[in-house]
Amino acid sequence: MSLWDAATAAAATGGHSAGDWAATGVSIDTRTLQPGDLFVALAAERDGHDFVAQALEGGAAAAMVSRIPEGVDAARCLVVDDVLPALERLGIAARAHTAAKVIAITGSVGKTTAKDMLRKALEGQGNIHAAVASYNNHWGVPLTLARMPADTDFAVIEIGMSAPGEIAPLTRMARPHVALITTIAPAHLEAFGVIEGIAHEKASIYEGLEPGGIAIVPVDVETAPILLAKAESCAARCLTFGEAETADLRLTDIRLSDEATILRLSTPEGERLVKLSVSGRHYAGNAVCALGAAEAAGADPTRAAMALSHWQPVEGRGQRERIQLSRTDDIAIELIDDAFNANPTSLAAGLEVLAATRPVRGGRRIAVLGDMLELGPDAEAMHAEVADLPSVEVIDVIHTSGPLMAHLRDALPGARRGLHRESAAELCRELPRTLRPGDVVLVKGSKGSKVSRVVDALRKLGQSVDGRG
Numbered sequence: 001m002s003l004w005d006a007a008t009a010a011a012a013t014g015g016h017s018a019g020d021w022a023a024t025g026v027s028i029d030t031r032t033l034q035p036g037d038l039f040v041a042l043a044a045e046r047d048g049h050d051f052v053a054q055a056l057e058g059g060a061a062a063a064m065v066s067r068i069p070e071g072v073d074a075a076r077c078l079v080v081d082d083v084l085p086a087l088e089r090l091g092i093a094a095r096a097h098t099a100a101k102v103i104a105i106t107g108s109v110g111k112t113t114a115k116d117m118l119r120k121a122l123e124g125q126g127n128i129h130a131a132v133a134s135y136n137n138h139w140g141v142p143l144t145l146a147r148m149p150a151d152t153d154f155a156v157i158e159i160g161m162s163a164p165g166e167i168a169p170l171t172r173m174a175r176p177h178v179a180l181i182t183t184i185a186p187a188h189l190e191a192f193g194v195i196e197g198i199a200h201e202k203a204s205i206y207e208g209l210e211p212g213g214i215a216i217v218p219v220d221v222e223t224a225p226i227l228l229a230k231a232e233s234c235a236a237r238c239l240t241f242g243e244a245e246t247a248d249l250r251l252t253d254i255r256l257s258d259e260a261t262i263l264r265l266s267t268p269e270g271e272r273l274v275k276l277s278v279s280g281r282h283y284a285g286n287a288v289c290a291l292g293a294a295e296a297a298g299a300d301p302t303r304a305a306m307a308l309s310h311w312q313p314v315e316g317r318g319q320r321e322r323i324q325l326s327r328t329d330d331i332a333i334e335l336i337d338d339a340f341n342a343n344p345t346s347l348a349a350g351l352e353v354l355a356a357t358r359p360v361r362g363g364r365r366i367a368v369l370g371d372m373l374e375l376g377p378d379a380e381a382m383h384a385e386v387a388d389l390p391s392v393e394v395i396d397v398i399h400t401s402g403p404l405m406a407h408l409r410d411a412l413p414g415a416r417r418g419l420h421r422e423s424a425a426e427l428c429r430e431l432p433r434t435l436r437p438g439d440v441v442l443v444k445g446s447k448g449s450k451v452s453r454v455v456d457a458l459r460k461l462g463q464s465v466d467g468r469g
């Protein structure tokens with residue numbers, strides 16, 4: 001079934017097409033393009049027009065362009081004035097053509113996890129459309145909307161930001177029925193200066209709510225009054241969550257084991273018990289807001305909780321796997337891959353997960369940490385303060401890389417100081433030979449620290465034999 005044809009896409013974007021074509025998807029990347037996609041020639045690090053011929057040869061139905069590249073069949077081009085605004089108009093048109101309940105998610109930490117949890121919770125209750133990866137910026141949101149089929153029942157849209165003024169236009173584009181904020185934490189402080197600035201920006205997600213819309217608000221953060229004030233001015237109803245006694249969805253108990261998180265939830269309808277097949281206190285908060293959003297969007301809460309119990313984190317966001325070091329013997333290490341991003345809040349959560357593990361065969365709890373970036377002038381102190389976290393007391397060794405993590409290493413007691421190198425690449429060369437069977441290794445850092453290279457190096461030690469949550 002086609003998603004867009006030449007006539008509807010031209011009408012939506014204000015462009016024109018000389019040919020007659022039908023597209024079953026929308027793509028901006030020839031590396032992930034599927035046959036039948038409409039290729040959108042965005043200009044980013046490279047000009048997408050340079051890849052139009054390759055996209056058409058790879059099976060694209062047509063290409064959205066602002067100029068027809070030399071040698072390309074004009075009949076397979078949708079010509080628009082400017083590609084990014086045209087993509088935005090395509091997304092807006094797709095949003096207008098569906099009766100789906102739309103849920104928008106933002107937050108300093110956990111928005112992608114909450115999005116994936118919500119998608120899992122909604123399974124079996126209708127046709128679900130959600131952003132892939134972290135497509136949450138000025139092109140990711142319109143692209144996600146443009147890919148949405150008209151028969152979608154639930155849409156989950158992730159919205160992010162790196163500078164002031166970015167969220168409001170995106171939420172107005174998405175027009176959510178439910179909008180939620182996972183939490184407010186020190187992230188992107190270089191752009192905002194103070195955490196209150198982050199709260200105001202994140203709260204602008206409520207500005208796009210449809211009439212009668214529901215705002216879901218975290219109340220355990222210091223900036224909760226800012227969030228509540230905005231929510232109350234934009235939403236027909238506010239639903240709060242957290243551990244505070246005033247929360248509508250109140251976490252009354254969280255219990256961690258090596259492979260699960262059990263949470264007890266007090267709601268206006270009574271108590272609920274929810275099990276996650278993954279260990280982590282931070283996952284509990286994400287689960288609560290995801291379940292609250294599912295119910296607010298009209299899903300059955302019991303079915304949502306049952307489906308959520310099967311959720312597993314994706315690569316780079318807390319995924320756990322066993323790296324077998326020998327093909328003949330049961331000699332292995334356990335890897336916790338949380339290398340996609342980091343800030344003080346998410347790092348504390350990751351270390352708590354590591355602290356809750358139970359190494360076997362005399363193994364150790366080991367953290368490999370890369371710099372947390374975009375934290376502003378207090379970045380050095382924020383790194384040093386990690387040494388004071390209670391979870392650090394039960395972690396055996398902390399290896400670090402990067403100039404900021406050097407401040408954590410200096411603050412650690414000598415017994416816990418591991419290797420420190422200026423780059424993750426240097427750490428990769430030396431870390432593997434320090435490990436021993438039974439070790440549990442957490443790898444975490446901001447994407448720009450490139451600490452994910454350590455994950456790749458550890459996987460090369462042996463064969464990853466099973467994924468765990």
